[in-house]
Amino acid sequence: MTEIGERYERGWNLLKTIDGEAGERVIASLRDVAPDLASYIIEFGFGDVYARGVLSLKEREIATVAALTALGNAQPQLKVHLHGALNVGCSREEVVEVLIQMAVYAGFPAALNGIAALRDVLAERDA
Amino acid sequence: MTEIGERYERGWNLLKTIDGEAGERVIASLRDVAPDLASYIIEFGFGDVYARGVLSLKEREIATVAALTALGNAQPQLKVHLHGALNVGCSREEVVEVLIQMAVYAGFPAALNGIAALRDVLAERDA
Amino acid sequence: MTEIGERYERGWNLLKTIDGEAGERVIASLRDVAPDLASYIIEFGFGDVYARGVLSLKEREIATVAALTALGNAQPQLKVHLHGALNVGCSREEVVEVLIQMAVYAGFPAALNGIAALRDVLAERDA
Amino acid sequence: MTEIGERYERGWNLLKTIDGEAGERVIASLRDVAPDLASYIIEFGFGDVYARGVLSLKEREIATVAALTALGNAQPQLKVHLHGALNVGCSREEVVEVLIQMAVYAGFPAALNGIAALRDVLAERDA
Amino acid sequence: MTEIGERYERGWNLLKTIDGEAGERVIASLRDVAPDLASYIIEFGFGDVYARGVLSLKEREIATVAALTALGNAQPQLKVHLHGALNVGCSREEVVEVLIQMAVYAGFPAALNGIAALRDVLAERDA
Amino acid sequence: MTEIGERYERGWNLLKTIDGEAGERVIASLRDVAPDLASYIIEFGFGDVYARGVLSLKEREIATVAALTALGNAQPQLKVHLHGALNVGCSREEVVEVLIQMAVYAGFPAALNGIAALRDVLAERDA
Numbered sequence: 001m002t003e004i005g006e007r008y009e010r011g012w013n014l015l016k017t018i019d020g021e022a023g024e025r026v027i028a029s030l031r032d033v034a035p036d037l038a039s040y041i042i043e044f045g046f047g048d049v050y051a052r053g054v055l056s057l058k059e060r061e062i063a064t065v066a067a068l069t070a071l072g073n074a075q076p077q078l079k080v081h082l083h084g085a086l087n088v089g090c091s092r093e094e095v096v097e098v099l100i101q102m103a104v105y106a107g108f109p110a111a112l113n114g115i116a117a118l119r120d121v122l123a124e125r126d127a
Numbered sequence: 128m129t130e131i132g133e134r135y136e137r138g139w140n141l142l143k144t145i146d147g148e149a150g151e152r153v154i155a156s157l158r159d160v161a162p163d164l165a166s167y168i169i170e171f172g173f174g175d176v177y178a179r180g181v182l183s184l185k186e187r188e189i190a191t192v193a194a195l196t197a198l199g200n201a202q203p204q205l206k207v208h209l210h211g212a213l214n215v216g217c218s219r220e221e222v223v224e225v226l227i228q229m230a231v232y233a234g235f236p237a238a239l240n241g242i243a244a245l246r247d248v249l250a251e252r253d254a
Numbered sequence: 255m256t257e258i259g260e261r262y263e264r265g266w267n268l269l270k271t272i273d274g275e276a277g278e279r280v281i282a283s284l285r286d287v288a289p290d291l292a293s294y295i296i297e298f299g300f301g302d303v304y305a306r307g308v309l310s311l312k313e314r315e316i317a318t319v320a321a322l323t324a325l326g327n328a329q330p331q332l333k334v335h336l337h338g339a340l341n342v343g344c345s346r347e348e349v350v351e352v353l354i355q356m357a358v359y360a361g362f363p364a365a366l367n368g369i370a371a372l373r374d375v376l377a378e379r380d381a
Numbered sequence: 382m383t384e385i386g387e388r389y390e391r392g393w394n395l396l397k398t399i400d401g402e403a404g405e406r407v408i409a410s411l412r413d414v415a416p417d418l419a420s421y422i423i424e425f426g427f428g429d430v431y432a433r434g435v436l437s438l439k440e441r442e443i444a445t446v447a448a449l450t451a452l453g454n455a456q457p458q459l460k461v462h463l464h465g466a467l468n469v470g471c472s473r474e475e476v477v478e479v480l481i482q483m484a485v486y487a488g489f490p491a492a493l494n495g496i497a498a499l500r501d502v503l504a505e506r507d508a
Numbered sequence: 509m510t511e512i513g514e515r516y517e518r519g520w521n522l523l524k525t526i527d528g529e530a531g532e533r534v535i536a537s538l539r540d541v542a543p544d545l546a547s548y549i550i551e552f553g554f555g556d557v558y559a560r561g562v563l564s565l566k567e568r569e570i571a572t573v574a575a576l577t578a579l580g581n582a583q584p585q586l587k588v589h590l591h592g593a594l595n596v597g598c599s600r601e602e603v604v605e606v607l608i609q610m611a612v613y614a615g616f617p618a619a620l621n622g623i624a625a626l627r628d629v630l631a632e633r634d635a
Numbered sequence: 636m637t638e639i640g641e642r643y644e645r646g647w648n649l650l651k652t653i654d655g656e657a658g659e660r661v662i663a664s665l666r667d668v669a670p671d672l673a674s675y676i677i678e679f680g681f682g683d684v685y686a687r688g689v690l691s692l693k694e695r696e697i698a699t700v701a702a703l704t705a706l707g708n709a710q711p712q713l714k715v716h717l718h719g720a721l722n723v724g725c726s727r728e729e730v731v732e733v734l735i736q737m738a739v740y741a742g743f744p745a746a747l748n749g750i751a752a753l754r755d756v757l758a759e760r761d762a
Contacts, residue, residue, distance in 0.1 A: 026493065033503070034477050034496045036687075041489055044679045045231045052671075054224045059189055062182075063225050066190035067197035067232045070615075072327035073453035074232075074490035076497075096288050097181045098190050104172045105194045105201075106615045107578075108295055109328035112280065115288045116330075122287070153620065160630070161623045163306075164608050168616055171298045179290075197488075199708035200580035201617035203624075223669050233488045234451075235676055236709035239661065242669045243711075249668070299612045308605045313570055316563075317606050320571035321578035321613045324742075326454035328613075351562045352571050354418050358553045359575045359582075360742045361705075362422055363455035366407065369415045370457075376414070417560075425552045426739045433544075435732045436697075443694055444701035444733050448740045451702035455740075478689045479698050485680045486702045486709075534747065541757070542750045545735050549743055581707035582744035584751075 008039065011047025018050065018057060022083040061085035065098050069114035070106035078114065082121040092122065135166065138174025145177065145184060149210040188212035192225050196241035197233035205241065209248040219249065262293065265301025272304065272311060276337040315339035319352050323368035324360035332368065336375040346376065389420065392428025399431065399438060403464040442466035446479050450495035451487035459495065463502040473503065516547065519555025526558065526565060530591040569593035573606050577622035578614035586622065590629040600630065643674065646682025653685065653692060657718040696720035700733050704749035705741035713749065717756040727757065 015023045030038040050060060061084045068078040085095050095118060103111035142150045157165040177187060188211045195205040212222050222245060230238035269277045284292040304314060315338045322332040339349050349372060357365035396404045411419040431441060442465050449459040466476050476499060484492035523531045538546040558568060569592045576586040593603050603626060611619035650658045665673040685695060696719050703713040720730050730753060738746035 029500075030493075030496060033500050034481060037481050037484065037489075037492060037496060040481070040484065040679065040683060044675065044683075045489060048675060048679075049228055049231050052224060052227070054220050055189075055228075059186065059221075060224075060228060062186055062190050063193035063228055064232060066193040067229060068490065070194035070198050071233065071453070071488075071490070072325070074488075074494065077232075077490040077493060093181050094186075097179060097187075100179070100288060100291050100294075101176055101182075101187060101190055102194060102615075103291065103294065104176050104616055105191060105204075106198065107328075107611075107613045107618070108291075108299060109322065109325070109331040109613060110615070111291060112284075112331060113328065115284060115291060119283075119287050156627075157620075157623060160627050161604050161608060164611065164616075164619060164623060167298065167302060167608075167611065171294065171302075172616060175294060175298075195617065198580070198615075198617070199706070201615075201621065204617040204620060227669060227672050227675070229488075230672065230675065231489055234484075234486045234491070234706075234709075235672075235680060236486060236703065236706070236712040237488070238672060239665075239712060240709065242665060242672060246664075246668050303609055303612055306605060306608070308601050309570075309609075313567065313602075314605075314609060316567055317570050317574035317609055318613060320574040321610060324575035324579050325614065326452070331613075347562050348567075350415050351560060351568075354415060354421075354560070355557055355563075355568060355571055356575060356742075357418065357421065358557050358743055359572060359585075360579065361452075361455075361738075361740045361745070362418075362426060363449065363452070363458040363740060364742070365418060366411075366458060367455065369411060369418060373410075373414050421552065421556060425548065425556075429548060429552075430736055430739050433732060433735070435728050436736075440694065440697055440729075441732075441736060443690075444697050444736055445740060447698035447701040448705035448737060451706050452741065458740075474689050475694075478687060478695075481687070482684055482690075482695060482698055483702060485684055486699060486712075487706065537754075538747075538750060541754050542731050542735060545738065545743075545746060545750060548735075548738065553743060576744065579707070579742075579744070582742075582748065585744040585747060 007043040007047035009047075010051050011042040011045065014046040014050045015042055018046075018061065018084045018088055019080050020083060020087050022080045026077075026080060057088040058085070058090055061088050061090060062094075062098055065095065065114075066102060069099055069102040069110055072106065072110045072113060075113065075117055078117045079121050082118050083125070086121075086125065134170040134174035136174075137178050138169040138172065141173040141177045142169055145173070145188065145211045145215055146207050147210060147214050149207045153204075153207060184215040185212070185217055188215050188217060189221075189225055192222065192241075193229060196226055196229040196237055199233065199237045199240060202240065202244055205244045206248050209245055210252070213248075213252065261297040261301035263301075264305050265296035265299065268300040268304045269296055272300075272315065272338045272342055273334050274337060274341050276334045280331075280334060311342040312339070312344055315342055315344060316348075316352055319349065319368075320356060323353055323356040323364055326360065326364045326367060329367065329371055332371045333375050336372050337379070340375075340379065388424040388428035390428075391432050392423040392426065395427040395431045396423055399427075399442065399465045399469055400461050401464060401468050403461045407458075407461060438469040439466070439471055442469055442471060443475075443479055446476065446495075447483060450480055450483040450491055453487065453491045453494060456494065456498055459498045460502050463499050464506070467502070467506065515551040515555035517555075518559050519550040519553065522554040522558045523550055526554075526569065526592045526596055527588050528591060528595050530588045534585075534588060565596040566593070566598055569596055569598060570602075570606055573603065573622075574610060577607055577610040577618055580614065580618045580621060583621065583625055586625045587629050590626050591633070594629070594633065642678040642682035644682075645686050646677040646680065649681040649685045650677055653681075653696065653719045653723055654715050655718060655722050657715045661712075661715060692723040693720070693725055696723055696725060697729075697733055700730065700749075701737060704734055704737040704745055707741065707745045707748060710748065710752055713752045714756050717753050718760070721756075721760065 353368035480495035607622035734749035
C-alpha cells in the first residue's frame with residue numbers, strides 16, 4: 001500500500017466515525033464534478049489533520065462548530081459537523097452552548113443561524 | 128446588591144480567571160471612550176455566557192480561539208483568548224492544534240495569522 | 255420586579271415596536287432549542303443596546319440594515335430588520351438608498367442580495 | 382450621445398457577452414425596486430471596469446469566480462459568473478481548478494459550496 | 509464640460525465635504541499605482557452614490573461606519589469615515605452608539621476594534 | 636523516496652518558483668511553533684493543488700490575488716502572492732487590474748487595501 005493510500009484509508013475511517021452518513025453524502029456528491037476535492041478532504045482534512053491526536057475528537061468538533069458558526073457562510077458544512085459533534089460525544093446541551101457563545105464573538109445573527117441549523121439536524125436525528 | 132451588580136461581579140471574576148491581565152487591559156482601554164461597552168463585555172459576555180457552565184472553560188476557549196482564527200479580522204482579541212486558552216488549561220500543543228485545524232475550514236491564511244498571534248503571545252508569556 | 259425583569263420588559267417592548275411580528279417569530283422559534291438565546295437578544299440586544307437613546311430608532315435601523323447587508327451572511331436577520339427599518343419610519347426609498355450604498359463598501363453582490371431581501375419583505379407587507 | 386450613454390452601452394454589451402442570459406435576468410430583477418443599481422452595475426462594473434482591457438475576459442472571470450467563492454456569501458452572483466467564465470472561454474476543467482484552489486485560501490466549505498454552485502450551473506447549461 | 513467631468517466634480521466636492529483631509533490623503537495615495545481607482549471612488553462612490561440625496565449625509569455616514577465596523581477588515585477606511593461622520597454632524601456620542609450597536613450584529617471584537625479606531629481618530633482631531 | 640516525500644519535493648519546488656523568498660520566509664517562520672503547518676502548505680497547497688496543471692501558474696496567481704484581496708483579512712499572504720503573481724509572469728498593470736476589479740465584488744475598501752499591499756511589494760522589489 002502506498003503512503004497516499006494510508007492517508008486516504010485513515011482519513012476515510014475518521015470521516016465515517018465523525019461525520020457519519022452526512023459526511024459520506026458530501027463525498028458522494030463530489031464524484032461527478034470534482035472527485036479530487038473529495039480525496040483532499042479525506043486525505044488532508046481527516047487523514048492528516050483530524051488524525052493528529054493531541055485534542056480529542058470532541059474538542060475538535062467544538063472548534064469546527066464554533067468556526068463554521070462564526071463564519072456564517074457555510075451552513076451545509078455546519079450541519080454536517082453538528083452531526084459530527086453529536087456523533088463523537090457532545091450532548092445537545094453542549095452543542096447549544098457553543099452556538100450561544102458565538103453571539104459574543106460573531107454577533108447574534110451567526111448564533112441564530114447556528115441554532116436554525118441545529119434544529120434541522122436534531123429533526124433529522126429524531127426522525 | 129442589585130441583580131446587575133451580581134452579573135458584573137460574576138463576569139469580572141470570570142474575565143480575570145480566563146483572560147488575566149490581557150483581558151483587564153481591554154477593559155481599561157475602554158474607560159475613556161466607551162465604558163458601557165466594557166460593562167456589556169463583563170456582564171453579558173462573561174457574567175451571562177461564560178458563566179453558563181455545561182462546557183468547561185477549556186472547551187469554551189477552544190471554541191473562541193477557533194472562531195476568532197476563522198474570522199481572521201480580530202487579531203487583538205485572538206491574542207487575548209490565546210492567553211485565555213493557556214490560562215484555563217490548554218497546553219501549547221493543544222492551542223497549536225486548534226489553529227492548524229482552522230486551515231481546513233477557513234484556509235491557510237487564517238491558520239498562518241493565528242500562528243503569528245500565538246508566537247507573540249508565547250513571547251509575552253516567556254518574557 | 256427584579257432588575258433582570260426590567261431589562262427583559264424594556265427589551266421586549268422595544269423588539270415589538272421595532273421588528274414587530276417578524277421579530278416575535280424569531281423569539282418564538284428559539285423556544286424549543288435555545289430559549290436563553292432569546293432572552294439575551296431581548297435583554298442585551300434590545301433592553302440594553304437599543305434602549306440607550308442618543309440615536310433615533312430610525313438611525314439605529316439604518317446602521318443595522320447597513321451592517322447586515324455588508325456582512326452578507328445573515329439574510330433572515332436582514333429581512334427582520336428591513337421590516338424594522340420600515341416600522342420605525344424609514345421610507346422604502348430610504349431603505350433602498352442604504353442597500354445601494356453598500357455596493358460601495360461591500361461590493362455589488364452584497365447590495366444585490368440586500369435588494370432581493372427587500373423585494374421579499376415588500377411583498378410580505380403588500381400582501 | 383452623452384458620455385453616460387456610452388458607458389451604459391459599452392457595459393451592457395459586455396455584460397451580455399460575459400454573463401449572457403443569467404446576467405440579463407439580474408438586471409431585469411432590479412427594475413421594480415432598484416433600477417439605479419442595475420445602471421451602476423452596467424456603467425461602473427462593466428462599462429468602466431470590465432472594459433479596461435489589460436486582462437483578458439477569461440482572466441477577469443477567473444478572478445471573479447475566485448473572489449466570489451472565497452467570500453462565500455454571494456452564491457447567486459457566483460452562479461452568474463460561473464456561466465460567465467464558461468461563456469468567455471474557460472473549460473469546465475479550468476473552472477473546477479479555480480474552485481478547488483479556493484480550499485487552500487478560504488477553506489474546504491468555500492470550495493464545496495463553489496462546486497455545488499457549479500453543479501447547478503452545469504445542469505442548466507446541459508438542459 | 510463632459511458628463512464624466514460633472515460626476516468627478518460633484519464627487520470630489522462631496523468627498524472633501526464628508527471625509528475632509530483624511531479622504532484627500534486616500535486619493536493622493538493612489539496617484540502612483542492606481543490613479544483610476546481614485547477616479548472611480550470619486551465618480552461612482554461620491555459623484556453617483558453619495559450625491560443621490562434621499563438620505564442625509566449624516567444618515568449615510570451612520571450606514572458606512574456601521575458596515576465598515578461590522579466587516580472588520582477595513583480599519584483604514586473606517587477611520588476615514590469616523591472622521592466623515594464627525595464632519596457631517598454626528599456627535600462623538602452618536603458615533604460611539606453605532607460602534608456599540610455593532611457588538612449585537614457582528615460580535616464584540618468588531619465593536620472593540622471600532623472603538624480602537626475611534627480613539628485614534630479622536631486623538632488626531634484633538635491634536 | 637516515499638510518496639509523501641514526492642509531494643513535499645514537488646510542492647517545495649513550486650513554492651520557490653512562485654512565491655520566491657517571500658514564500659520561503661513564511662515557511663521558515665513556522666519552524667519553531669508549527670512546523671507541521673509548513674509541511675501541509677508545501678505538500679497540500681503546492682504539491683497537490685498548484686501542481687495540478689490545467690490552469691497556468693499565472694492564472695492560478697490571478698485567482699489567489701483576487702481571493703485574498705476580496706477576503707480582506709489576509710494582508711501578509713496577499714503580499715506573498717503579489718510577489719508570486721509578478722514572479723510567474725503577471726505585469727504590474729495586470730496585477731493592478733485584478734485589484735481594481737475587486738472593488739466591484741468586495742467593495743472599495745478591499746481594493747484600496749490591496750493597492751496598499753501592492754505599493755509595499757513594489758517598493759521591496761524596486762529596492
